[in-house]
Amino acid sequence: MQNKIKCILVDDEPMARKVLQKHLASFDFIEVVALCKDAFEAQSVLANKAVDLVFLDIQMPHMTGLKFKDNIDPNIAVVVTTAHREHALEGFEKEVLDYLLKPITADRLLQSLNKYLKMQGPSLEPSTAAPQQKNYIFVSVDRKKIRVELEHIHYVEGSDDQVKIWCKDKAITTRRTLSEMLLSLPADRFLRIHRSFVVAKNKIDAYTNEYMEVAGQQLPISRSYKIKVLEALD
Numbered sequence: 001m002q003n004k005i006k007c008i009l010v011d012d013e014p015m016a017r018k019v020l021q022k023h024l025a026s027f028d029f030i031e032v033v034a035l036c037k038d039a040f041e042a043q044s045v046l047a048n049k050a051v052d053l054v055f056l057d058i059q060m061p062h063m064t065g066l067k068f069k070d071n072i073d074p075n076i077a078v079v080v081t082t083a084h085r086e087h088a089l090e091g092f093e094k095e096v097l098d099y100l101l102k103p104i105t106a107d108r109l110l111q112s113l114n115k116y117l118k119m120q121g122p123s124l125e126p127s128t129a130a131p132q133q134k135n136y137i138f139v140s141v142d143r144k145k146i147r148v149e150l151e152h153i154h155y156v157e158g159s160d161d162q163v164k165i166w167c168k169d170k171a172i173t174t175r176r177t178l179s180e181m182l183l184s185l186p187a188d189r190f191l192r193i194h195r196s197f198v199v200a201k202n203k204i205d206a207y208t209n210e211y212m213e214v215a216g217q218q219l220p221i222s223r224s225y226k227i228k229v230l231e232a233l234d
Helices: 014-024 039-048 065-069 085-093 106-117 178-183 226-233
Strands: 005-010 030-036 053-057 077-082 098-101 136-141 144-149 153-159 162-167 171-174 190-194 197-200 204-207 211-214 217-220
Touching: 005 014, 005 039, 014 030, 014 106, 014 178, 030 039, 039 065, 053 065, 065 077, 098 106, 136 171, 144 171, 153 178, 162 178, 178 190, 178 197, 190 217, 190 226, 197 211, 197 217
Parallel strands: 005 030, 005 053, 053 077, 077 098
Antiparallel strands: 136 144, 153 162, 153 197, 162 171, 190 197, 204 211, 211 217
16 A cells, blocks of 8 residues: 555544554554544634544544544545443444444454455455564663563553552562553563553453453452453453
8 A cells, every 4th residue: 555544533532532543553554643622622723634534532522533423534434432331333324434332352353454455455464464462571670671572461450650560479569550561561472451451362261240260360350451451351
């Protein structure tokens, strides 16, 4: 593809914009030209820049995403992003390209991009869509950067402004929030199940609707994450 797909991200939640921007950075055929916190910022961008694709949150202050969608060029493709499943039908009635339920994973995002690409050419295979991910991360511990192999991580536990990374043979504590830690972990390999817990998918020994068993520990699945967790595992 000679020209990159130019997109904007419209969401009033800074972390949601950051997560989606991080995922999109893995694809060299797409360019994020602006991050917008509401429909008014987005409209200003569209008035001054050529945009092919809009990732659009529904619930925003001043003007909802779907109301904004009614007022933009119909040739611009729109992918709805929301934490609320009940908006799906309304979104598709507005003829959006796709509907992404938060938290958005890289695999699910790839499906949306392939829908867009099918209008222009062949779809992408996951193995060629993005560069190979690193198998490790670095975290700060006592003024040092410690290398942690992703394969060694069983789960991550968050508390206030620090997280504890539970590995095969040790626990590593670093000062950052769990949401910040999640940005460093591949979305296709790790799953948030609770405001305090992120688990490695390949370390899950068993699960029910209420909890998971990981490395001999029983970790709770919170009500707010239950539907997304069960969908990801099914």
